[in-house]
Structure formats: structure tokens, C-alpha cells
Amino acid sequence: xxxxxxxxxxxxxxxxxxxxxxxxxxxxxxxxxxxxxxxxxxxxxxxxxxxxxxxxxxxxxxxxxxxxxxxxxxxxxxxxxxxxxxxxxxxxxxxxxxxxxxxxxxxxxxxxxxxxxxxxxxxxxxxxxxxxxxxxxxxxxxxxxxxxxxxxxxxxxxxxxxxxxxxxxxxxxxxxxxxxxxxxxxxxxxxxxxxxxxxxxxxxxxxxxxx
Numbered sequence: 001x002x003x004x005x006x007x008x009x010x011x012x013x014x015x016x017x018x019x020x021x022x023x024x025x026x027x028x029x030x031x032x033x034x035x036x037x038x039x040x041x042x043x044x045x046x047x048x049x050x051x052x053x054x055x056x057x058x059x060x061x062x063x064x065x066x067x068x069x070x071x072x073x074x075x076x077x078x079x080x081x082x083x084x085x086x087x088x089x090x091x092x093x094x095x096x097x098x099x100x101x102x103x104x105x106x107x108x109x110x111x112x113x114x115x116x117x118x119x120x121x122x123x124x125x126x127x128x129x130x131x132x133x134x135x136x137x138x139x140x141x142x143x144x145x146x147x148x149x150x151x152x153x154x155x156x157x158x159x160x161x162x163x164x165x166x167x168x169x170x171x172x173x174x175x176x177x178x179x180x181x182x183x184x185x186x187x188x189x190x191x192x193x194x195x196x197x198x199x200x201x202x203x204x205x206x207x208x209x210x211x
Contacts, residue, residue: 051128
């Protein structure tokens with residue numbers, strides 16, 4: 001969420017980089033988020049594979065914002081837990097209270113607090129594709145193969161830190177004190193990306209002036 005606020009929400013930055021997200025799919029993550037996490041990762045990888053970054057990243061960010069809805073398969077189950085899209089996107093249930101960016105849209109359109117509801121909402125608000133097309137990919141051999149390949153990449157480069165990113169093969173990691181360091185980390189990532197663009201002779205996005 002913080003990295004989105006610092007750089008990935010800006011079209012000029014996002015279009016200037018080759019951005020990719022991979023998923024570890026560790027046993028710890030499954031224990032924390034439940035088995036729906038497998039489907040979530042498949043949906044997000046399918047979006048990443050089929051759409052341009054200006055569409056797939058806002059979709060993935062939207063899904064992050066609605067994370068606490070993704071464990072539910074029905075709105076009845078989420079309602080029993082007193083969960084809704086607006087509560088999820090507000091960050092009330094996040095351990096760092098990081099909010100998403102879709103509260104205004106949630107307030108004016110329908111959003112069901114469930115896995116299918118979140119995918120439907122995020123696809124509708126941020127992409128040119130549909131829930132049906134993403135679902136076809138997510139529950140196919142293609143979705144499975146994307147997840148297997150992504151897991152191998154993530155496991156190969158994962159050093160065990162809670163938050164990290166590679167910029168031109170340079171790892172920028174965050175220590176265990178995520179709460180106090182995440183803003184500095186995001187700022188460092190933006191600076192490193194802007195430096196990499198400059199060194200390769202690329203046209204600097206205007207938002208690099210914030211770095």
C-alpha cells in the first residue's frame with residue numbers, strides 16, 4: 001500500500017518500469033489467510049499476465065485493499081463476521097491499518113465482501129476485463145502454471161525479510177520494524193528506481209522529483 005502511494009499510483013512511473021509481482025505461497029501465508037489465498041494469487045497472476053501494468057497493478061492494489069474480504073466465499077459468511085468492503089478497504093483489520101484507495105467507489109457502487117465479489121469489483125473499477133474471464137484463467141491449468149513459476153522465482157530470491165523488492169537485481173529490504181520503517185523503505189525504492197532510469201538514459205518521470 002505504501003509503495004503504491006509513493007510511486008505505483010503514478011502512471012508516468014508505472015509506465016517507465018518493468019514491474020512484476022511474484023508470490024511465495026508459504027505455509028505460513030496459507031495458515032494466516034486460508035486456502036482462498038491460492039485462488040487470490042491465481043487471479044492476480046492472471047491479471048498480471050493478460051493486462052498492461054496500468055490495469056493489472058490497480059486491480060492487484062484494489063485486491064490488497066479488500067484483503068479481509070478475500071477469505072470469505074459468501075456475503076453471508078462475511079456479514080456474520082461483521083465484515084464489509086468499506087471496513088476492509090479502510091484498513092481497520094490490517095495490522096498496520098493501511099487503507100486501500102477505493103472507498104469512494106465502494107460508497108457509490110456495489111461491492112460484495114467475498115472473494116468473487118472483490119474480484120468482480122476490482123476488475124470492474126480498474127480493468128477492461130471481467131470477473132468471468134479472470135475466473136476462467138484462475139481455475140485453469142494456465143493459472144496453476146503461472147503460480148508454480150511465480151513461486152519458484154519468489155522462493156529463489158526471498159531472503160526472509162518481511163518486505164523486499166528488487167530494482168535491477170538490487171534488493172531493497174525492510175527489517176522487522178515494519179511499522180516505523182515502511183515510509184523510508186518506499187521512499188528508498190522510488191529513489192532507486194529513478195536512479196536506475198537515469199543511469200540507463202531513460203526519460204525521468206516527473207514524480208522522480210519527489211525522490
